[in-house]
Amino acid sequence: MTTPDILGQGGTIGLTIGEAAGRVDRLGFVVVNGATPGRPGGANLVVALRATPTLAHFDPELIQYWETTAGRGRPVELTRQADVPLEHPYAWGTIRVVDRLNEFNSFLSFGGILRVDFVSPTETVVVFGSPAPIVRWTGHSQDVDPLAGAVGAFFARIRVPIDFEPGAEERIALASPVALYAVLLDRLERRHAASETLRAADGAWAVEVDREARRVRDTAPADWQAALALARDLGLDAA
16 A cells, blocks of 8 residues: 655654653643644654543543545544554544543644554553644644644645545645645745735744745755645645
């Protein structure tokens, strides 16, 4: 089966299980470098699945995410009953972390590497690592990241060719997370260039988009070119 190029030109992905365990010593989940994927290790969502709720923060019991099988995305559920250790790619889309009361926190990711392992007989640590952002979206116990609205709208936009163009879903699934992120950055840059009003409204966030676009162009030029080709071929190049 053909799999996406998860790394692209983005470098090493993700915290190790040992590194991640220290991040959730007293927490149910934490986002590390979520909006700054250019930092060492990239963006990470770390989740602790424990046998007994701590009642101290948020106590996840179920994680829902997407993976690609035969070029098509499918939803997956992960609990403490999963066979571990586990390491494999996960796909772009929503990651949802759910507790015993069915409360949830959700995140948006461009895809990456999933790692799962025991750290004790009663605790399993899960790491979603990506060379592209993992942004906080909706949820019970977190704020929304500034980029979340743009990422959510972008994911809705790329579902249009998936629904109507044969082969589009596989083409998007095979893009590296960095290339998929670059499609969004290019769209945002061109939108800001076309309208000073929109750029002014986005304020400091528009400056961050410019900085990230330059970083990706400089550090991952092949991914940036792949993004431009993907956007053109699938009609995603309109801002």
